[in-house]
Amino acid sequence: xxxxxxxxxxxSITHRNIRQQLAALQRSGFRSKFRLKTxxxxxxxxKGMDTIADHARQFVDTRVADAFPKNDxxxxxxxxxxxxxxxHATATxxxxxxxxxxxxxxxRALNETxxxxxxxxxxxxxxxxxxxxxx
Ligand SMILES: [Zn+2]
Numbered sequence: 001x002x003x004x005x006x007x008x009x010x011x012s013i014t015h016r017n018i019r020q021q022l023a024a025l026q027r028s029g030f031r032s033k034f035r036l037k038t039x040x041x042x043x044x045x046x047k048g049m050d051t052i053a054d055h056a057r058q059f060v061d062t063r064v065a066d067a068f069p070k071n072d073x074x075x076x077x078x079x080x081x082x083x084x085x086x087x088h089a090t091a092t093x094x095x096x097x098x099x100x101x102x103x104x105x106x107x108r109a110l111n112e113t114x115x116x117x118x119x120x121x122x123x124x125x126x127x128x129x130x131x132x133x134x135x
Contacts, residue, residue, distance in 0.1 A: 034089035040082035065110040086122040
């Protein structure tokens with residue numbers, strides 16, 4: 001079996017930014033401790049990466065993208081879906097973390113570019129976990 005890939009459509013500036021952000025997150029003791037567990041890996045294998053990417057986009061849209069998300073700061077569980085784990089690992093779990101780590105200001109809705117960036121960052125982290133590139 002080869003590398004598991006979820007292809008980011010535009011590999012230019014956004015892709016470079018994703019790599020930089022992943023590298024920065026890896027230097028955080030808290031963020032770098034998150035791992036996909038066997039149950040998450042099995043779920044991803046069953047659903048496929050495109051479906052997981054759809055879920056990621058749905059979670060972004062419904063849980064963190066609004067100007068004032070419901071239960072902000074507590075809206076992302078620590079388990080139950082691989083995307084939730086990825087959100088904690090990538091600091092896309094709530095608006096406070098997104099502001100601190102990614103410079104996305106609180107109090108306004110995410111635009112399309114930001115929603116896509118957050119989804120792609122989540123998927124890039126998952127892809128790296130599956131390929132064990134993080135050790
Ligand atoms: Zn957070």
